[in-house]
Amino acid sequence: MGTCRTRRSLLFATVLIACRPSAAHDAPAPPVEATELSVDRGPSELDPLQVAITVDDLPAHGPTIDGLTRLAVHQALLAAFASHEVPQVYGFVNAQSLERAPELRAPLEAWVAAGHPLGNHTYSHPSLREIGLDDYFADIAQNEPTLDALAPGGVRTPTFRYPYLLEGMSREDTLAIRAHLDERGYRDAPVTIDFYDWAFNAAFARCTAAGNSRAVQAIEKTYMAHAMEMLAWSDAAAQALYGRRIPHVLLIHAGAINAGLIEPLLDAMEAEGVEWISLDDALADPVYAETYVHEGRNQGTLLDQKIDTEGGEHPPRHTHPRALLEAMCTESAP
Numbered sequence: 001m002g003t004c005r006t007r008r009s010l011l012f013a014t015v016l017i018a019c020r021p022s023a024a025h026d027a028p029a030p031p032v033e034a035t036e037l038s039v040d041r042g043p044s045e046l047d048p049l050q051v052a053i054t055v056d057d058l059p060a061h062g063p064t065i066d067g068l069t070r071l072a073v074h075q076a077l078l079a080a081f082a083s084h085e086v087p088q089v090y091g092f093v094n095a096q097s098l099e100r101a102p103e104l105r106a107p108l109e110a111w112v113a114a115g116h117p118l119g120n121h122t123y124s125h126p127s128l129r130e131i132g133l134d135d136y137f138a139d140i141a142q143n144e145p146t147l148d149a150l151a152p153g154g155v156r157t158p159t160f161r162y163p164y165l166l167e168g169m170s171r172e173d174t175l176a177i178r179a180h181l182d183e184r185g186y187r188d189a190p191v192t193i194d195f196y197d198w199a200f201n202a203a204f205a206r207c208t209a210a211g212n213s214r215a216v217q218a219i220e221k222t223y224m225a226h227a228m229e230m231l232a233w234s235d236a237a238a239q240a241l242y243g244r245r246i247p248h249v250l251l252i253h254a255g256a257i258n259a260g261l262i263e264p265l266l267d268a269m270e271a272e273g274v275e276w277i278s279l280d281d282a283l284a285d286p287v288y289a290e291t292y293v294h295e296g297r298n299q300g301t302l303l304d305q306k307i308d309t310e311g312g313e314h315p316p317r318h319t320h321p322r323a324l325l326e327a328m329c330t331e332s333a334p
């Protein structure tokens, strides 16, 4: 049995119990005790919950659906960012898509025209599980001409987002990649809120294609619920790990499901007190100057990496409905 403490959640107006599992972080969470709980800080005493939005896999994330172009996906995202006054949303690009479909330059041009910057997400979205460092470095470089060409005045702040948030399969490789990025003038764009929206997108596309509207509704409802759960988890985990609220970086993808849900997503987060900030402002916080590396694979959000490397108190982790999503609408039609 580990140690537990109480914290009032601004997000759900409930009391979370942050427990330290007695073993590794992925050990089963200890039972939650339903007791009368004291609260040491009220929500009004907390700093605002600030979130920078970032979008990965421009200009072609995952499967799309009939009648929805890639350009329309990006336009829906950009319209929501404008109406919610979200500043500086970095879009992280895989330029290989333009080889197969040159018209996909238009979504990237729309992104820049809307005043938002583009970052490097590698050329072909390779996995470090499958390629070596030399090929990985070449893939990063291959993405740069497109980013340079699209940058206003050819000027950009080199900013990198790791595909799969996978930073290395070993301590040595992780450090070598970081050194390489540093030499090329890149800053890393870590994530602190990741609700695996990509897993919802694939199921959404399959169920839409199958005409299964009940399944689509269930996916959308679960998407929203899990997004809000992970917002709350990341906020509570950061407070437990750092002793204060931190500015967060949210990861979503340029996918079909996000085009339809970006408005309700931003509404729901604002209803929980979220204020939108730029990535520059988020990264100015000292927590983003800290990096973590441990033996073996280094992957996940900044909070995951801190927990994996140093341990520390954090709320029980949520279970992602990924396995259920992967099974939805996969049966062949009768």
Ligand SMILES: [Zn+2]
Binding pocket: 056, 057, 121, 125, 162, 163, 164
């Ligand atoms: Zn990606």
